[in-house]
Amino acid sequence: MLKKTILRIITLIGIIVIIISIAGIITSVYITTRPTVKTATENKSVKDTIKNTNKPQSNLYNILSMGDSIANGTGDENGKGFADYYAESYKKNTSKKVNVNNIAVNGEVSDGLCQILRNKQTAPIIEGSSIIFISIGGNEIKQFATSNDTTSMVSSNNVENHYLSNLKNVFKIIRSENSNCTIVFIGLYNPFGDELTQDELGLLEDWNYETQKFVSQDSNAVYVPTYDLFQYNINKYLTIDNFHPNSQGYQAIARRIEETLRFH
Amino acid sequence: MFKKKLLLVLAILLVEIIAFAYGENNTYKKTIENYTKSQSTNYNWNPFISQEIQNLRNRLNYSSLKASDKKSIQIQIDQYNYDLQNNISPLGTTAAKFTGTIMEQSVIMLLPLLIIIFAGDSVSGEFSARTIKVLLTRAVPRWKILLSKFIAIIITSAIVVIETAFISLIVSKITFRSWGLMEPLATGFKVVGGKIDASNIIEIYQWQYLLLVYSLGFFIAIVIASISFTISILVKNTAASISIMMAALIGGSILQAFIDDWPFAKYFFSVNLRLPQYLTGSFKAVDGMNLTFSMTVLLVWAIVALIVGFYTFYKQDVLV
Numbered sequence: 029m030l031k032k033t034i035l036r037i038i039t040l041i042g043i044i045v046i047i048i049s050i051a052g053i054i055t056s057v058y059i060t061t062r063p064t065v066k067t068a069t070e071n072k073s074v075k076d077t078i079k080n081t082n083k084p085q086s087n088l089y090n091i092l093s094m095g096d097s098i099a100n101g102t103g104d105e106n107g108k109g110f111a112d113y114y115a116e117s118y119k120k121n122t123s124k125k126v127n128v129n130n131i132a133v134n135g136e137v138s139d140g141l142c143q144i145l146r147n148k149q150t151a152p153i154i155e156g157s158s159i160i161f162i163s164i165g166g167n168e169i170k171q172f173a174t175s176n177d178t179t180s181m182v183s184s185n186n187v188e189n190h191y192l193s194n195l196k197n198v199f200k201i202i203r204s205e206n207s208n209c210t211i212v213f214i215g216l217y218n219p220f221g222d223e224l225t226q227d228e229l230g231l232l233e234d235w236n237y238e239t240q241k242f243v244s245q246d247s248n249a250v251y252v253p254t255y256d257l258f259q260y261n262i263n264k265y266l267t268i269d270n271f272h273p274n275s276q277g278y279q280a281i282a283r284r285i286e287e288t289l290r291f292h
Numbered sequence: 293m294f295k296k297k298l299l300l301v302l303a304i305l306l307v308e309i310i311a312f313a314y315g316e317n318n319t320y321k322k323t324i325e326n327y328t329k330s331q332s333t334n335y336n337w338n339p340f341i342s343q344e345i346q347n348l349r350n351r352l353n354y355s356s357l358k359a360s361d362k363k364s365i366q367i368q369i370d371q372y373n374y375d376l377q378n379n380i381s382p383l384g385t386t387a388a389k390f391t392g393t394i395m396e397q398s399v400i401m402l403l404p405l406l407i408i409i410f411a412g413d414s415v416s417g418e419f420s421a422r423t424i425k426v427l428l429t430r431a432v433p434r435w436k437i438l439l440s441k442f443i444a445i446i447i448t449s450a451i452v453v454i455e456t457a458f459i460s461l462i463v464s465k466i467t468f469r470s471w472g473l474m475e476p477l478a479t480g481f482k483v484v485g486g487k488i489d490a491s492n493i494i495e496i497y498q499w500q501y502l503l504l505v506y507s508l509g510f511f512i513a514i515v516i517a518s519i520s521f522t523i524s525i526l527v528k529n530t531a532a533s534i535s536i537m538m539a540a541l542i543g544g545s546i547l548q549a550f551i552d553d554w555p556f557a558k559y560f561f562s563v564n565l566r567l568p569q570y571l572t573g574s575f576k577a578v579d580g581m582n583l584t585f586s587m588t589v590l591l592v593w594a595i596v597a598l599i600v601g602f603y604t605f606y607k608q609d610v611l612v
Contacts, residue, residue, distance in 0.1 A: 042447030045454055045510060052507025053587070059480045059504075060570055060583040062492065100347060105339040107346030130350050268336065 089124040091115050092131065092157040095141055098214060099132035099163040103272025110214070111161050113282035129153055137167050138194035145201040154205040161285075162198065163214040165191055169235055170271075184231055192238060199246060210292065211249035212285055213239065217258035219271045252288055254281055294410075294448075301406050301452055305459050308402065309394060313467040320384050337381050345372045367478045367495045374475050386472025388498035390464035391457060395502075395509045396568040398456070400545060403509060404516040404565070408537045410448045411520040413530035414441050415605070420530055424610055438605050442521060442598075449513035457506055473499040481573030483582050488573055501571065508567040511587065518594035519561065522601030541565075551578055558585075561593040 093099045093111035101109020111128050119126045131144060131153065141164050144150055154160070168191055202211060215236050218224060224232070236255060243251040257280055258265055258273075265277030273281065348369050352362060375382055385393075395403075415438075418424040427437060465471060479501065480493040516537075524533040544562020551557045558564070558578065564586035569575035571583075 038451060039447055041454060042450040045450035046446070048503065049450075049507040049510040052504045053511055056504050056508060056567075056571060057584055057587065059494065060482060062480070100350065102343060102347065104343065107342050132350075134347065267339070 087124055088127065088156075089118065089122065089159075090127045090129065090157045091118075091159050091161070092129045092153060093161045093163075094131050094144070095162050095164040095214075096132060096136040096166055097134040097272060098166060099161060100130060100134055101132075101278060102134055103267035103269065104275045104278050105267070106275050108275070108278065110278045110281040110285065113279050114161075114285050117282065117286055129157070132163070135167055136164065138164050138191045138198070142194050142197050142201075145198060151205050154202055154209075157206060157209050159210045159212065159289075160202060160206075161212050161214060164195070164198075165235065165239065166216055169216065169232060188231075188235060188238065191235075192242060195239065195242060199242075199249070203246070208248070210289070211243075211246065212289070213243045213249065213251045214281065214285075215239065215251060215253040215255060217254040219258070219262065219266060221262050250288055252281075252285055254284070257281065257284060297409055298448070298451065301409060302455060302459075304406065305456055306463075309456075309459050309463050312394065313390065313463050316385060316390065317467050320381075323383055337383070338376070341372050341376055341382060345369055345376075348372075361490075363493055364478060364490055367476060367493070370476045370495065378470060378472070378475075380470050380472060380475070385464070385468055386470045386475065386498075387461055387464040387468055388472040388475060388502060390468060391460040392498065392502055392505050392568075394460045395456065395505045396572070399509055399512050399568060400562075400565045401541060403452070403456070403513060404541055405538070406452050407445075407449055407513050407516045408520050408534055410452075411445050411517040412524055412534040412537060414445060414521060414524055416524040416528050416530045416533050419528040428610055434606050435602060438525075438602060442518075445517045445521060446514060449517050450510060453506055453510045453513055456509070457502070473497065473502075477501055478573070479504075479571045481570070483579070488575070490573065493573075504571060505568045508571075512565055512567060512590070515561065515590040515594040518601075519597045522597040522604075525601045525605050555580075559589055561590055564589045 091111055091114065093109065097103075099109070099111070101107065101112065109130070111130060115126045115128045131150065133140065133144070136144075141162075145154070168187055171187075199211070202209070216232060216239075218229070218232055233255075236253065240251040240253070243249050258277070261277075261280070265273050265280060267274035267277070348365050352365055352369075372382070374380070380386055413420070415424075418427060428434065430437075475498045476495045477498060478490075478493045479496055482489045482492060519540075520533065520537045523536050524530070527533045527536065541562050544560060544565065547557045547560055547563050551563065558581055564581075566575065567583060567586055570586070
């Protein structure tokens, strides 16, 4: 009797599993074969962005942040970044509507930035911006700092020259779209502290110097150094990955930008 | 005999799943430990995730994203949000994820082997034990005897699949603590022109995914049972029938490596066992291979095997 009940229960479970499985198998096949539905939402948000950023208007202050993860705000616990902090404080002193566009990409190098700028969809955003923040180069120089062999100064010179020619292109493209906007270039800081050798430190300083020299050729562009800002504050300003700034770090950068542009 | 085997399968599943869960948990702890050691701060993933969500939102707002990329990003954001709300570390795992992975991984080897334990000797065992004579002297047609054996194997397969699900769920719930059944994930990938196409993905919950994966697991169990059943009729020797099946399974995983150069290999049944991979999109795209194709191949193998098996059993002389 007991055996019979157990058998019945087992059979019942079996049948239930079979039924559920048939449903599951049919669903699986359906999911992987159903026809592609064309979504009309494509490009919608891009258009929105463009709409918001049409030509610099007197009542609109558009901030554009481009470049690498620093420009993106990676590491900030609040998910902001220096562009947003700058926008927050700028809002207090103006009646204009302040807008932040962030087209920075984590891990970006100067080659990638050039590509993004050549993209047609970027043009209207640049055109509509009142001020542009650029942070780039950190990922290129990071390779030298983290690889242990100090492979000849020749290859580092090559990288630096390549970077500078890319930077030249970046400025050229921006100026061809927008000749009035202020360009703020954020200099590199040293996240590695004492770990860097003298040679590597020299490379970083030279990199910053060459960048600054180039940026100053544009009359409406300014180079904002962060090297000194982070030098004694690494523990306070870096986030847990010990590479990107934390919220405080980004606020410090934003404050420095404000000071630089105070009477602009 | 049958009960003993069911217990044996239960024991195998229990030991293996506990080992997997322990290993998984150990890896997680090691990662955290290494992190803490190298960064000299406690591992706190909350800011990382908030940051990542912010980055993804930014990406959604700008740039020439395709609609398909947008969908993947949106699902990723939903996943992170769920992790945040339920305090699930993105490095760690949940009961639902673990249970799904167990079936994804075991369809090519572990599950078929467990099924072979039952199906491999259902007929040959009668020959070895010389009970076939007694069975055939009953006034029941031969096909009915065979059919009842086959139905018994199907029900047993169902029990094995259910057992796998329950043991995984319970063990992983104890190990990883969180269920994670409502966590969203992406599915609905296609192969278009030799590439995995994500333009048509949809978002489903982990529990729905589990149902799908275990359904596919059950399908594979039935196919393996059918083939193994027929081989046990043909060779009349339990050891030989089990070895043949094992050779076919292992051969299949080796064949997988040659599938690009030798397209004919995709018609072999054990190359097509990885059905769950079509749901997760984590597979090597081979032209012409998709869920429907693999399932058709498996189904054809199973049906042909059953026809051969029934025919042979019906015609053969039993001289024991």
